[in-house]
Amino acid sequence: MHTSPTSRIPVAVLGATGAVGQTFIRLLDGHPWLELVEVAASERSRGQRYGDAAHWLEGAMPRAAAELTLLPCTPDAVTAPVVFSALDASAAGAIEPEFARAGRFVLTNARNHRMDADVPLVIPEVNPGHLALIDTQRERRGWKGAIVANGNCSSIVVTLGLAPLHRAFGIRRLFVTTLQAISGAGYPGVPSLDILGNVIPFIGGAEEEKIETETLKMLGDLAGAEIAPARFRISAQVNRVPVEHGHTACMAVELERSATPEEAVEAFTSWRSAIDGLGLPGAPERAVVVTHATARPQPRRDADAGGGMTVTVGRIRRDPILDLRLVASGHNTIRGAAGASLLNAELLVSRGMIAP
């Protein structure tokens, strides 16, 4: 049985001043189940008012958040039972386990623990069952809290763009080339002199390896206390492009059981997500939609679909070598980062694992 909370659950954001931290704060503004009560950040800005410390990037800063004081990133200073982590990888590795040890639920966007065998890497619509790893994690590590991760922004778009096909036909091989938005690099991130009117065919931090590994974990199966990753191979090439938000993934796919483009469209259309009907506040009507327009999806026009939580798939056609060609596009800082963590939290609330 699934539940809505009877009162709003207090939450904190770690790494609150950065680009992903800001997206958490925007998405938490007015959230029906969760209430932002604390923000924490790196040493430089601690003690400052959030409204003064953050170089706010989009729209107007929520007023309540502006008045919060930036706390240190320690479980002593931050008291909320649920923390969203937008920490840099350099900080997340040490800090997140401290919070889990102290009994907190850590919903993290950082890469550090994603591939840990006992850390669930979850997209609620795709692999909610992986949350069972929380028990293993607590047992092995002796934690009362837990770390639940979401994938890298490009891995999430790729995974959602493939999930209906993988369920229906099985993926055997994937060639993917991404065109990724600048907001994926955070702030200040990509210098304008590098990207204005340009393409950079590389993204640091092992972006290609993340796609090649995280996707398989997310599409994998829970086998006892472990995840058996999906058994196919991925070849990824990433590019940075002068787009504000929205990652595009151009894919060529070989299937276990061959399918025509029409069958592929049908697989997308008939696909039911694992959280349909739960009423999670952040869940879009459809996690994946198919567009039949000739020249879509496009990041600027499709990234905001479903409040930024819908991945749009288009140009589904026969591949001259393998089975299918298709293009998937999704919002990298919402579906691919803060919104992903938030939806994970909502799923945990809905299952009663996080309660007021």
Next chain:
Amino acid sequence: MHTSPTSRIPVAVLGATGAVGQTFIRLLDGHPWLELVEVAASERSRGQRYGDAAHWLEGAMPRAAAELTLLPCTPDAVTAPVVFSALDASAAGAIEPEFARAGRFVLTNARNHRMDADVPLVIPEVNPGHLALIDTQRERRGWKGAIVANGNCSSIVVTLGLAPLHRAFGIRRLFVTTLQAISGAGYPGVPSLDILGNVIPFIGGAEEEKIETETLKMLGDLAGAEIAPARFRISAQVNRVPVEHGHTACMAVELERSATPEEAVEAFTSWRSAIDGLGLPGAPERAVVVTHATARPQPRRDADAGGGMTVTVGRIRRDPILDLRLVASGHNTIRGAAGASLLNAELLVSRGMIAP
């Protein structure tokens, strides 16, 4: 034996007011072997002074060209023995054969005749031998002139980026995703509302099919009076990106004979183009160069290499599924269009097939 002309050869540009036509005119300015004497265009602007009719797109218009009067696109009006065609496909199909029939050499960037069995589709550094088709063409069609075509802008970048590998190891399969500059669409071309801060995963005019077919013809072998296309398969996905000039091709390649990235680099480095030493004025020092920089090639920074005639290849690495991953980038309106036709003309001059 190869020769330089003793005096400059008069040439004309058909479709002179468009984006590619303008590039012809820029590249012909001060050309040591060729002299622009006539310009021709569609009906709307005929009779006008070129300097008044052309919405000039880059830098300053060459003064001599500005004073020319736009002629009709007929062999009666245009008298030069060599014509460069930047005509739209809608016009080129009818007009180009008229010029060839009238004894002119037509160096064309239009797509209409590229895949005709008796029309050579030539990159001088790659397949100059295909010019032998000219004899077949003349014989079959009863022409005194001839049509010599260059490939589509993206096909040329892909072909040059592959040629050294194909020669050394043989290509067996190619997955390619392109990120193409707006200038490839001509003028007015892509509306800014469509592309500013955006990506369009489609290009009209069967761009993907062109890559999938032209590349094989250009990498094919002359077999008697015909071209036997290269026998491998290509899967292409194209994208338009907000870049002014320079197409980027992200490729995953399977080889006939497996090669390491180091061997691939060596193949590029040791590759000798078919026109080395001919002294063609438009030929770059190297038609293909390898960059070892982490995040190159980049269109804005590399498109102008070799005066826009050099394709830069980078990120050569092992592919997780096939043999190699690599990225090639080249200038689409120079190497991929006007500069390509011009180099074809220079090759014909050098071989004595075009003479003053």
Next chain:
Amino acid sequence: MHTSPTSRIPVAVLGATGAVGQTFIRLLDGHPWLELVEVAASERSRGQRYGDAAHWLEGAMPRAAAELTLLPCTPDAVTAPVVFSALDASAAGAIEPEFARAGRFVLTNARNHRMDADVPLVIPEVNPGHLALIDTQRERRGWKGAIVANGNCSSIVVTLGLAPLHRAFGIRRLFVTTLQAISGAGYPGVPSLDILGNVIPFIGGAEEEKIETETLKMLGDLAGAEIAPARFRISAQVNRVPVEHGHTACMAVELERSATPEEAVEAFTSWRSAIDGLGLPGAPERAVVVTHATARPQPRRDADAGGGMTVTVGRIRRDPILDLRLVASGHNTIRGAAGASLLNAELLVSRGMIAP
């Protein structure tokens, strides 16, 4: 006394497929007072389903609109009592009077009738009293309907950015340089080759003259049956910049009664719009807000303020020559076009001049 309508009033959009037409349709989607029942367009697309004919530019097309059939732009074909005109100037001149003659309220964004002596050019927050011209207009022209115009997109941003200062201190001279978004040119509008990474210091259609005249009319006073335009002089220079939405106006102002920057801020803060408290659905909380951030307003970050209906003013400071320097920025297709017409209609509804 002001009223809300008891049932939704049927409205039509003329010129519905263009960029401004689309913005009307987006803003009308779910409107509490007005119901889109008809769309009309130029000859080419008549009879087509709207969803098929429109090259949709932003987000998802409202479903109800998609199913409407495009009608001819005549009062016989279009029956709604209220029509929003997004017609090109070439068509609006003839068509709009026909509708007014036929008894319809024409809320127009076209430039044709803006400066007609008996056509009110209205920003509800600034000069709602100008609606009194409707009586004159009907009397003079023998119409049962009426034409009510809104200003050019840049004039509206300038006028709102000045209105509080003009009321408090009187403007004596204005130097204004604008940086205008590409969406102001409609679709296909500005070719990407012209504007990507570029600035164009000119906008066709007498953009500078519009700023120099419309602003004075909107800031003018109703004097009997006429508008006495504001008596100051304006020097305008316009630029197109690679921004999607949001026009920026950099202004240097001489005042009738000198004011310090602090007094100017106070004038903005204490300014009350003429429609405060009317509860017009499209009215923002504040029509003009002052930002104290060092480097704001910025179009990408501030254009959406107040649902695109708020103009943001910043960098208010002492001018080295005149009195004040300031920068105003507002959304050009919402506040500066479709949203402006819509707010005018809401004002007419609220006054009972348009009724179900």
Next chain:
Amino acid sequence: MHTSPTSRIPVAVLGATGAVGQTFIRLLDGHPWLELVEVAASERSRGQRYGDAAHWLEGAMPRAAAELTLLPCTPDAVTAPVVFSALDASAAGAIEPEFARAGRFVLTNARNHRMDADVPLVIPEVNPGHLALIDTQRERRGWKGAIVANGNCSSIVVTLGLAPLHRAFGIRRLFVTTLQAISGAGYPGVPSLDILGNVIPFIGGAEEEKIETETLKMLGDLAGAEIAPARFRISAQVNRVPVEHGHTACMAVELERSATPEEAVEAFTSWRSAIDGLGLPGAPERAVVVTHATARPQPRRDADAGGGMTVTVGRIRRDPILDLRLVASGHNTIRGAAGASLLNAELLVSRGMIAP
């Protein structure tokens, strides 16, 4: 009498790894009079090979420069008699006087000493006579060397765009709004998330004050041992726009002696620069050209005029309030920075003040 050097003069670049430093190195490549022999930089990169330390921003790095080793910025380590300073303001204040004291000619782009009474702020075509301040400077400071500065990038464009008018009619008042390229902020400079598809109406480092003061000094007269700045007032508003290179200045000008637009054009056309005929290698054919095209100058299309050393002026027309409206555009890192210093050096060589 003016001279060319009999052998190339050895020069060094301080702050060689930054954006302006790189532009110095590009412009010095193949220079007929000057030979780059040393590069120096901040502590972090000292001792490294230049080719390894510099994140090269444009085109291919000159090979000779790549092999130089980065030296400390001290006159002991750097031995060249002429040094170009691309140092940050934080470093230039202390370092440049050390070099001048040690007998070196310092041609600086840094802002620190520009407004010092005894430092010439020179545009060779405009105020070469100001070099007479060198004597005063040496006398006052007891230096054997000297500091010669060039103006800020926007001041230089404004000054060149006004100089012919000021000479012919006298400027009385100037309102200027600039649209400045991102390269003016150096590297990494402006974050792409701040400027992509956006405008920032502010530039740090007192950019507006620089325009308001430096322009007057450069247009001033040498009066004995001092500069009497031009006696007019300037009101400046600056903006950052998503343009790679090229600053645009939109100006409204009041003249001492009124002039029509035609007379203004004539003043520009008949203007002779102070260095015409000297044969300085970096001097363009014309330092200022007038364009009559409707929508020019445009930074992307006009910045490279005259090798980046020509300022293009357009849209000269009657101002509705003052005398004239006009737009000037010039390359900010060439004419507005490195090329400016280089031309100053060439002038000193030509006058025999710098000799091999």
